Amino acid sequence: MDLTTTTRARVAGKRERTKQQNRLLILQAARKVFAELGYGATTVRDIVRATPLAAGTFYNYFNSKEEVFQAMQDEIALRIRPRLHEERAKARSIEEFILGTFRTFFEYVASDEANFHAIRRNTDTLRVRMDTPEILAGFHELRSDLEEAIANGLFPSLDPDYLMAAIVGVAFEIAERMLRRARPDTEDATRFATALFMGGIKALPTINSGDTA
Amino acid sequence: MDLTTTTRARVAGKRERTKQQNRLLILQAARKVFAELGYGATTVRDIVRATPLAAGTFYNYFNSKEEVFQAMQDEIALRIRPRLHEERAKARSIEEFILGTFRTFFEYVASDEANFHAIRRNTDTLRVRMDTPEILAGFHELRSDLEEAIANGLFPSLDPDYLMAAIVGVAFEIAERMLRRARPDTEDATRFATALFMGGIKALPTINSGDTA
DNA sequence: AAGGAACGTGACGATGCGTCAACTTATCTG
DNA sequence: CAGATAAGTTGACGCATCGTCACGTTCCTT
Incomplete structure (x- = not known):
């Protein structure tokens, strides 16, 4: 249907979509971890671990x-x-x-x-x-x-x-x-x-x- | 003048006095460091460094x-x-x-x-x-x-x-x-x-x- | 199909953490 | 006063987290 994409790529480029998804993944993981451990005790690594992503990826989205x-x-x-x-x-x-x-x-x-x-x-x-x-x-x-x-x-x-x-x-x-x-x-x-x-x-x-x- | 102490030990035992003094040293150092770096960015080590004491001593007074x-x-x-x-x-x-x-x-x-x-x-x-x-x-x-x-x-x-x-x-x-x-x-x-x-x-x-x- | 760019990956050196065995010294005991 | 005891200090240790970066993969472009 579209000149540049197969039918599976719906609305935006895949890059853009995974970017939004990763951001969301991090935010959801963080909400969960903050609720469990409390904000003060939570580390960036705790959030990353509650995510399928690598540590380095986190820093592409947030600095802390x-x-x-x-x-x-x-x-x-x-x-x-x-x-x-x-x-x-x-x-x-x-x-x-x-x-x-x-x-x-x-x-x-x-x-x-x-x-x-x-x-x-x-x-x-x-x-x-x-x-x-x-x-x-x-x-x-x-x-x-x-x-x-x-x-x-x-x-x-x-x-x-x-x-x-x-x-x-x-x-x-x-x-x-x-x-x-x-x-x-x-x-x-x-x-x-x-x-x-x-x-x-x-x-x-x-x-x-x-x-x- | 006193049976159990020399004239230099005034009112309380030396143990007690250094304890109070160390606590005060830590609190004063912390006040200074918090004001400089902000609470969030301050580490226990920063506070200790602003003090003549060793790291281990800090934990005799506060846990964090x-x-x-x-x-x-x-x-x-x-x-x-x-x-x-x-x-x-x-x-x-x-x-x-x-x-x-x-x-x-x-x-x-x-x-x-x-x-x-x-x-x-x-x-x-x-x-x-x-x-x-x-x-x-x-x-x-x-x-x-x-x-x-x-x-x-x-x-x-x-x-x-x-x-x-x-x-x-x-x-x-x-x-x-x-x-x-x-x-x-x-x-x-x-x-x-x-x-x-x-x-x-x-x-x-x-x-x-x-x-x- | 090939090249380039964007992004994820995980290991790395640096730093902070809390602990603890060894040491110092105030206090107690006889 | 000297020796014994225990309170308190020290700093190095093992472990965890930090933020980075060279590398590999995947998407996008042409």
């Missing part, structure tokens, strides 16, 4: 286990970021903005719990949080969205940097506690976090007058 | 670089925890409770900025947070204090677990942003975080009635 970890994190960040942004873009009130952000986040976390736990597990310390560039970009986006909402008059003129920090802190910390509960309830977590900020925003000092609104 | 790191963290936690607890114990209002907690935390962070930065630095990821047992104990203490305040009638009956999580998240995240500013202003950070919770607590759903107060 940290890079593998980041790739996993970034994958998550890229999946959730557009949803969060969209949710906030269509918000017509403070409540829609805040509630949409928290609900989307908590629902994602709950749906991807396995991934989250695998990623959090670590040998020597009980908990680890790493912010990759992609995740930091998500924080910046939240701040930009807040700045825009302030410019639009949707939000009072609060400190967008601290507000962003507070939202991020509450989101991650409550997500953690939520997952630890017997039956994680995303609506409960959403209600709590949203109410906190709905009430808080009213009381927060605006930037022009240093007093409560 | 993680344990050294934890010891550093625990040291901080033990310094700040009593202050936070005391501040909350003497609080006669919600505002005193919240404000005391945040002010104490932010002031400590600002005063010990060097330590904080050294501890946060990491090679491959831009940020790391590790919760050691001692730090987790601090979180539990905060929750206990909240539960007691609720039992006393000082606080409405909110979800103490989520409230603790929210306070912790906001405290750490805002502290991070505060330190990043040109001139860290602990009062500004305290005002922001306190106002957020003072307003938020009013709006938060109480546990008995599932609605706003």
Whole structure:
């Protein structure tokens, strides 16, 4: 059917396909090994051994286990970021903005719990949080969205940097506690976090007058 | 002057003194090396090299670089925890409770900025947070204090677990942003975080009635 | 079909790991 | 005070991991 390939080569060159497959193999192996041994105790060799590939091949794809970890994190960040942004873009009130952000986040976390736990597990310390560039970009986006909402008059003129920090802190910390509960309830977590900020925003000092609104 | 020692052996046996000194030497060397290379890239050997001791001696004091790191963290936690607890114990209002907690935390962070930065630095990821047992104990203490305040009638009956999580998240995240500013202003950070919770607590759903107060 | 380029392979030297037998020296004992 | 004991230090050792690279294989091009 095609001038340059037999019928078995479907869509892309074989080179390209094995490249994608190898990358995937490594990521899947890493997810498994991280979950088993914990991130800290895992070595590049452990990941390679959980793979049919040779040690040298690993380094054609990643330079370290940290890079593998980041790739996993970034994958998550890229999946959730557009949803969060969209949710906030269509918000017509403070409540829609805040509630949409928290609900989307908590629902994602709950749906991807396995991934989250695998990623959090670590040998020597009980908990680890790493912010990759992609995740930091998500924080910046939240701040930009807040700045825009302030410019639009949707939000009072609060400190967008601290507000962003507070939202991020509450989101991650409550997500953690939520997952630890017997039956994680995303609506409960959403209600709590949203109410906190709905009430808080009213009381927060605006930037022009240093007093409560 | 003493029956069992010469005048040079002052207060404790020499064994005991060198033990304390070696431990301190390792901790100081580690602080320096972590700050220079970042936690992730540091090896036990790097720490040992920054010390007059032999490799084997290191393992008489710590089993890994993680344990050294934890010891550093625990040291901080033990310094700040009593202050936070005391501040909350003497609080006669919600505002005193919240404000005391945040002010104490932010002031400590600002005063010990060097330590904080050294501890946060990491090679491959831009940020790391590790919760050691001692730090987790601090979180539990905060929750206990909240539960007691609720039992006393000082606080409405909110979800103490989520409230603790929210306070912790906001405290750490805002502290991070505060330190990043040109001139860290602990009062500004305290005002922001306190106002957020003072307003938020009013709006938060109480546990008995599932609605706003 | 032949040449070239891309990529996988696994062995290699270098480095770090945790251990341990030998040594040093503080402390105890008589 | 001298000898005995045991606490603590030392650095070399065997083993594992590191990242690299010369080589071989396979895909792609012409």
